[in-house]
Amino acid sequence: MPGTVVPHPRRGRQGAPEKTTGRQPRSGHGRQCGGCAHARCWVHVRRRQQHEAERGGERATSEGTRLGFLESCWYTLQFLNKQKLLEEIGESWLPYLTPRDAEFHQLWKTKYSKLILRTSDTVPKGLHQVVQDAFLTLQKHGCLFQDLIRIKGKDFFTPVSRILIGNPGCTYKYLNTRLFTVPWPVEGSKIKYCNPEMFDACNALMKLNDYLHNEAVQALKEQSLSETKETKDAGVTNKEQDFSTCVEGERTILEDQSSSYVPRTDCINLKNKTSYNLTLLNYMDPLQMLYLKQEPYFGMGNMAVSWHHDENLVESSTVAVYSYSCKDPVINRNQQEDLRGRDPAVWHVGLKVAWDIKTPGLALPLHPGDCYFMLDDLNMTHQHCVLAGWPPRFSSTHRVAECSRGTLEYIFRQCETALQNLQAESESVALSLKSLEVTIVKEVEGIHNEVEFEWLRQFWFQGKRYRKCTDWWFEPMAKLEEFWKKMEIMLLKETEEDVTENVYCFVESIHKFGVYCIWDPEAAFSHFCSVSTMFSTFYINQQ
Numbered sequence: 046m047p048g049t050v051v052p053h054p055r056r057g058r059q060g061a062p063e064k065t066t067g068r069q070p071r072s073g074h075g076r077q078c079g080g081c082a083h084a085r086c087w088v089h090v091r092r093r094q095q096h097e098a099e100r101g102g103e104r105a106t107s108e109g110t111r112l113g114f115l116e117s118c119w120y121t122l123q124f125l126n127k128q129k130l131l132e133e134i135g136e137s138w139l140p141y142l143t144p145r146d147a148e149f150h151q152l153w154k155t156k157y158s159k160l161i162l163r164t165s166d167t168v169p170k171g172l173h174q175v176v177q178d179a180f181l182t183l184q185k186h187g188c189l190f191q192d193l194i195r196i197k198g199k200d201f202f203t204p205v206s207r208i209l210i211g212n213p214g215c216t217y218k219y220l221n222t223r224l225f226t227v228p229w230p231v232e233g234s235k236i237k238y239c240n241p242e243m244f245d246a247c248n249a250l251m252k253l254n255d256y257l258h259n260e261a262v263q264a265l266k267e268q269s270l271s272e273t274k275e276t277k278d279a280g281v282t283n284k285e286q287d288f289s290t291c292v293e294g295e296r297t298i299l300e301d302q303s304s305s306y307v308p309r310t311d312c313i314n315l316k317n318k319t320s321y322n323l324t325l326l327n328y329m330d331p332l333q334m335l336y337l338k339q340e341p342y343f344g345m346g347n348m349a350v351s352w353h354h355d356e357n358l359v360e361s362s363t364v365a366v367y368s369y370s371c372k373d374p375v376i377n378r379n380q381q382e383d384l385r386g387r388d389p390a391v392w393h394v395g396l397k398v399a400w401d402i403k404t405p406g407l408a409l410p411l412h413p414g415d416c417y418f419m420l421d422d423l424n425m426t427h428q429h430c431v432l433a434g435w436p437p438r439f440s441s442t443h444r445v446a447e448c449s450r451g452t453l454e455y456i457f458r459q460c461e462t463a464l465q466n467l468q469a470e471s472e473s474v475a476l477s478l479k480s481l482e483v484t485i486v487k488e489v490e491g492i493h494n495e496v497e498f499e500w501l502r503q504f505w506f507q508g509k510r511y512r513k514c515t516d517w518w519f520e521p522m523a524k525l526e527e528f529w530k531k532m533e534i535m536l537l538k539e540t541e542e543d544v545t546e547n548v549y550c551f552v553e554s555i556h557k558f559g560v561y562c563i564w565d566p567e568a569a570f571s572h573f574c575s576v577s578t579m580f581s582t583f584y585i586n587q588q
């Protein structure tokens with residue numbers, strides 16, 4: 046008879062599930078120990094890591110130490126790079142340009158050509174209105190939160206407050222925090238918002254998303270045409286441009302057929318790299334901040350967001366940003382005409398070539414309603430930061446998030462795969478495993494971890510923030526928790542098998558020890574040690 050397995054009650058504080066212990070050896074013996082030794086090890090190591098992480102009050106990651114090690118290598122490398130840069134700079138600042146400098150436009154054109162600005166006057170007035178209302182609604186209802194992020198193993202709150210809005214069921218992970226989209230009302234979706242204003246806000250951001258998508262397509266097209274022209278001017282034969290029109294569904298998205306056609310594959314790329322699935326909204330009122338980090342390389346002043354590359358995006362996808370600083374401090378700009386450097390009253394986006402101290406940086410002022418685009422691979426080749434001005438400011442940053450492992454659809458599919466190894470016994474409610482094969486059990490463990498660490502913990506860790514806008518996520522989260530519980534039971538069964546086998550191996554080993562002793566004491570000793578270590582490690586891990 047299998048031992049009775051009682052799942053633990055969920056952990057109260059974060060609602061995150063707690064691991065159960067399954068120390069119930071059962072009689073009988075199943076498999077050969079050699080084949081499954083690796084699997085056992087893997088299970089134990091993982092449980093120990095998790096146990097340690099929990100004891101330290103940390104938010105563990107599903108990948109455990111392996112990822113932790115790679116992560117710390119990456120951070121060390123970044124740290125060393127940064128140190129090297131700072132050393133090279135010494136006491137002085139690196140140069141950067143603003144529109145006040147004569148060479149600003151030349152620098153922009155040559156070194157930052159994939160940064161595109163669309164000033165507010167090019168954006169439809171009606172769109173400005175609904176988007177700005179949406180920002181204020183979200184703020185009024187307390188929907189923006191400072192995120193607890195993790196950098197170099199340390200936790201920080203972001204200076205900016207944020208909310209993620211986007212396709213239903215989509216998530217976006219940045220700096221070890223997975224954010225869950227407040228769904229915008231895509232066609233055919235049934236979303237219950239907390240109030241009608243919230244619907245309007247999400248709808249407005251979806252409209253902005255469509256607008257920015259079209260603008261990005263246009264900008265990319267223009268850019269590719271200007272590149273084509275430049276190569277032609279330089280006398281280089283470029284690829285043929287006489288391809289069929291580019292169609293998005295029934296609609297032609299690239300209509301300018303008179304100048305040139307864009308190849309179909311390029312069209313698909315273009316669409317994939319501008320089809321934003323979410324937007325991360327930022328808000329900060331500098332006057333409410335006790336302290337803001339100073340830009341370290343160029344002396345650009347207060348930073349709201351430090352230098353970074355946006356992570357977790359589809360490769361070479363465009364990022365589009367709508368910027369709304371609540372007042373435009375025009376007077377100050379005139380007063381500071383003769384000063385050098387950027388106007389500290391005005392919000393700017395700062396750009397620099399990654400790990401390069403030769404190319405001057407760029408600080409581009411952003412006035413209320415301006416939009417900027419980081420086209421193609423600009424986000425990879427360059428870093429950007431946000432330089433704070435004086436008024437409060439919102440921004441909506443539209444992204445093509447790489448969410449092959451970041452949607453509800455995906456994680457439910459994973460659960461389905463894992464639960465295929467579960468069979469309900471007809472005469473009892475007890476659940477049992479169809480296969481104890483190492484690869485299958487390992488896969489289930491992986492999925493179990495993924496659900497727990499990437500979804501349940503991440504969701505509950507952020508408290509009840511998602512309730513502020515809609516209850517959309519609570520039903521799928523409850524479902525995921527059900528799946529998690531089933532997997533927990535499955536894995537406990539596997540663990541029981543482990544216990545049995547360990548006991549069996551241990552006993553057998555003692556027996557073998559006696560046999561070995563006669564002709565090979567060394568082998569007997571090492572055999573005994575390895576098995577007993579395995580057994581005691583297992584036992585300790587089950588405490």
Ligand SMILES: O=C(O)CCC(=O)C(=O)O
Nearest residue numbers: 327350355366431440442
């Ligand atoms: O607010 C902005 O202009 C950009 C913010 C940003 O870089 C980010 O959220 O990743």
Ligand SMILES: [Fe+2]
Nearest residue numbers: 353354355429
């Ligand atoms: Fe960014």
